[in-house]
Amino acid sequence: MDKITTGPAREKIDLAELRRWQGQGTIITDDRRRRPLWFDGRFLDAQAMNAEQDYFLARQSDYGRVAGFGVITGLGVRVHAERARTVIIEAGHGLTPSGGQVVLPETLTVDLAAVAEGRRLDAGFGLARMPGPSPFNRSGLYIVALRAVEYTGNPIAAYPTRIDAARSVHDGSLIEATAVTLIPYPDQAAASELLQRRNQVAREIFFEGSVKGQPDDVLPLAMLALDHGLIRWLDTFMVRREIAQRERLVWGLGVAPRPLRAAHLRQYSGQLSELQQQLGVGARINAADHFRVLPPAGPLPVSGINGSDFSQNFFPAEMAVELSIVPEDELPALLEDALLLPPLDLELDGTAQESTSVLVLMPVPRHRFRALSQSLPTLSRELPPALPGMIARRRPILALSQLLHRRDLQPVQPAEVSADTVWRNELGQVEQLWYLRRRNLHYQAEVTSWSVELRAPERQVEAEVAQRIADLQLKTRFNALLAGATAAGSAELISLLAAPVLLKGPDAAVRAVVADLEKAESVDSLAVLKVTERFSEPGFGEGLVRLEEQDPTFGGNTRVMDNLVKSGLLPEVDRLSRNLPESELKALVAELTEAGTANDPAAVTKVTKIIEEKTAAADPGLKTTPVVMPPRSAPVLSPVVGRVTIIGR
Known part of the structure; x- marks a missing residue:
C-alpha cells in the first residue's frame, strides 16, 4: 500500500527465498538500482554516497524514457546568415533515447571549424574509434546532436583518512553540462554527391526506418552536409523528433510512429x-x-x-x-x-x-x-x-481513350460558360x-440513405425580410427582382436576405445586394450564389462597423453610402477596413467622405478609384493563408430550408 510519507512499499524477501527463486530463474536483479542501506552506527564514506547518487540518477533516467525521447521545446538549428561555417542552436531542452536530459539555457552560436570535438570529443565520447578529419576540412554528412556530460570542479580541502596521511585538495562538485557534437553519418555515397545523398538518406530514415549514426545517449537535432568545412545544406527534420507518444507500431500493423511521420x-x-x-x-x-x-x-x-x-x-x-x-x-x-x-x-x-x-x-x-x-x-x-x-x-x-477522342467533334463553347x-x-x-x-478500397454499395428536410418558420422569415425591405424603401426594386427570378433563385434570394448579417446588419449591405442582382442578366440560383459569395466572407460587416466607429457621421451620410453602393465595391471596402491600421483607416474615411459627398456620376468614379487603389496597395496583407489556422467566426447564411441525409443499412 502506498504511503504519503514513505512512498510505495516493496515486498521484502529473505536470503533463503531469494536463493530458491534464483535457482528457479524466476527473479531478476537490477544492479543499476542498488542503494546503500543506512542504519545507526554505519560509517558514512564517499563510496556509499556516490552509490546513493547513482541509484537516483538511474531511476531518473528510467523515468525520462517513459514519455519517449525528442525535443521538448526549442533547440531549433539554422545556418548563420553571415558565417558559412557557423550554426545557431536555439535555447530549449529535450530527452535522449537513454533518458538523459539535455538543456541549453540560452541560444548558442557554434563555429563548426573551431569545435575541437572532431578530433577530441569523438574519441573521448566513444563516437569514433579514430579521430576524425581536421575541423577545417570535413566533408560528408553529419548529425548535429546534444549529449549530456558532466565534469568535476570546485576544489576543496580533503581531510586525511589515516593518521599518517597528509591533507590534499580534491574537486568537490560534479557539474552537469550539455555538449554539442557532430556525428558522421555512415553511408556509401561519394562525398561530392551531397544533394543525391540527401534524397537517399531521407528514404533510409523515413521509408526503411534506419537509425544509423544515432546513439542512444545523444539527442539528434539536425543533419547537415559539409563540403571541406562549408555547409552545403542543413535539414532540420531529417533526424529531429518532437517528443510524443513513441509506439513503434499503430495497432501492431507496422505503421511508423507519429513523430517519424510528422x-x-x-x-x-x-x-x-x-x-x-x-x-x-x-x-x-x-x-x-x-x-x-x-x-x-x-x-x-x-x-x-x-x-x-x-x-x-x-x-x-x-x-x-x-x-x-x-x-x-x-x-x-x-x-x-x-x-x-x-x-x-x-x-x-x-x-x-x-x-x-x-x-x-x-x-x-x-x-x-x-x-x-x-x-x-x-x-x-x-x-x-x-x-x-x-x-x-x-x-x-x-491510349485507347485518346483514339476514341480523336473521332469526337467537340463543339466550341464560350469561355464564360466553360467549366474549364x-x-x-x-x-x-x-x-x-x-x-x-488515397486508399484502395473494394466495396459494394450496400449503404442506403434518405433525406429529411429541416424547415425553419418560413412565413416568419419572409415577413422579417419583407419588413426589412420596406424599411429601406426597396420594395419596388425587390418585387421587380422576384418577378424576373426563377423559383430556385427566389428561394436563394430570401435565404440570403434572411441571414443575420443582412437582416440586422448595415443598411448599405442590403442595398448593395439588390444593386448587384439588378446587374445580373437572369436572377437564378447561380446568380444569387455569386452575390452570396461576396457578402458571406468570414467577418463581413466588421469593416463597416469600424468605419462608423472611426467617424460617427460616416454611416449617417446618405450620399457617401449611396455612392459606395453604386460603386459595387462594398464588400471590398468592408474587407479593406477590417485589415487597415487605425492611422490608415482614418485617412480612408476622410478620402471617402470628401469624394462621395457629391450627387453625380463623377463622385461614384472617385469613390471607385479610391477603393481600387487602396485595395491594390494593401492586397499582399489581405490574402488569406491556406488552412494553418481556422477562419474567424462569421455570420452563417442560414437557408430557409435545409436538408440532412441519414445513412443506414
Whole structure:
C-alpha cells in the first residue's frame, strides 16, 4: 500500500527465498538500482554516497524514457546568415533515447571549424574509434546532436583518512553540462554527391526506418552536409523528433510512429521550399528527379499542374492522380487521416505505381465552396500525365481513350460558360496545393440513405425580410427582382436576405445586394450564389462597423453610402477596413467622405478609384493563408430550408 510519507512499499524477501527463486530463474536483479542501506552506527564514506547518487540518477533516467525521447521545446538549428561555417542552436531542452536530459539555457552560436570535438570529443565520447578529419576540412554528412556530460570542479580541502596521511585538495562538485557534437553519418555515397545523398538518406530514415549514426545517449537535432568545412545544406527534420507518444507500431500493423511521420512531412516541406527557391516558384518539378520517397500527404507546387490542359508532371505517369476542390477548414483532418498510410515510394516500377492513387486538394473558403458546387458539374477531375504521347509511359486504357477522342467533334463553347474556365480561374487564385495518398478500397454499395428536410418558420422569415425591405424603401426594386427570378433563385434570394448579417446588419449591405442582382442578366440560383459569395466572407460587416466607429457621421451620410453602393465595391471596402491600421483607416474615411459627398456620376468614379487603389496597395496583407489556422467566426447564411441525409443499412 502506498504511503504519503514513505512512498510505495516493496515486498521484502529473505536470503533463503531469494536463493530458491534464483535457482528457479524466476527473479531478476537490477544492479543499476542498488542503494546503500543506512542504519545507526554505519560509517558514512564517499563510496556509499556516490552509490546513493547513482541509484537516483538511474531511476531518473528510467523515468525520462517513459514519455519517449525528442525535443521538448526549442533547440531549433539554422545556418548563420553571415558565417558559412557557423550554426545557431536555439535555447530549449529535450530527452535522449537513454533518458538523459539535455538543456541549453540560452541560444548558442557554434563555429563548426573551431569545435575541437572532431578530433577530441569523438574519441573521448566513444563516437569514433579514430579521430576524425581536421575541423577545417570535413566533408560528408553529419548529425548535429546534444549529449549530456558532466565534469568535476570546485576544489576543496580533503581531510586525511589515516593518521599518517597528509591533507590534499580534491574537486568537490560534479557539474552537469550539455555538449554539442557532430556525428558522421555512415553511408556509401561519394562525398561530392551531397544533394543525391540527401534524397537517399531521407528514404533510409523515413521509408526503411534506419537509425544509423544515432546513439542512444545523444539527442539528434539536425543533419547537415559539409563540403571541406562549408555547409552545403542543413535539414532540420531529417533526424529531429518532437517528443510524443513513441509506439513503434499503430495497432501492431507496422505503421511508423507519429513523430517519424510528422518529421517526414516537415522534412519534405523544407526540402521542397529550398528546391523552389533554387529553380524558381514557377518551375515544373518532377518529384522522381529530386526525391526517392514522398510522405503520404504534403504540399504540392501549383506549377505541378498545367492550367491549359490540366495535366500533371509532379507524380509518375503511371499513378492515378485526381484534382478535387475542398473547403479549407476540412484540409487538416484530411491530411491527418492520410498520414496513417505508407509513404509514396518513387522507386517502384510502372506496374506497381498503377495501384497507387493520389488526390490533389485545392482548398477554397467555405463560402466559396458552395458557389463552386453549383457552377461546376463535378468538384473533381482527373489529371493525366504531362507526357501522354510517350508510348513507353502511357497506359493502354489511356491510349485507347485518346483514339476514341480523336473521332469526337467537340463543339466550341464560350469561355464564360466553360467549366474549364472556372477551374483555371480557381487554380490561378490558389497559393498552395496539397496532395494525399488515397486508399484502395473494394466495396459494394450496400449503404442506403434518405433525406429529411429541416424547415425553419418560413412565413416568419419572409415577413422579417419583407419588413426589412420596406424599411429601406426597396420594395419596388425587390418585387421587380422576384418577378424576373426563377423559383430556385427566389428561394436563394430570401435565404440570403434572411441571414443575420443582412437582416440586422448595415443598411448599405442590403442595398448593395439588390444593386448587384439588378446587374445580373437572369436572377437564378447561380446568380444569387455569386452575390452570396461576396457578402458571406468570414467577418463581413466588421469593416463597416469600424468605419462608423472611426467617424460617427460616416454611416449617417446618405450620399457617401449611396455612392459606395453604386460603386459595387462594398464588400471590398468592408474587407479593406477590417485589415487597415487605425492611422490608415482614418485617412480612408476622410478620402471617402470628401469624394462621395457629391450627387453625380463623377463622385461614384472617385469613390471607385479610391477603393481600387487602396485595395491594390494593401492586397499582399489581405490574402488569406491556406488552412494553418481556422477562419474567424462569421455570420452563417442560414437557408430557409435545409436538408440532412441519414445513412443506414
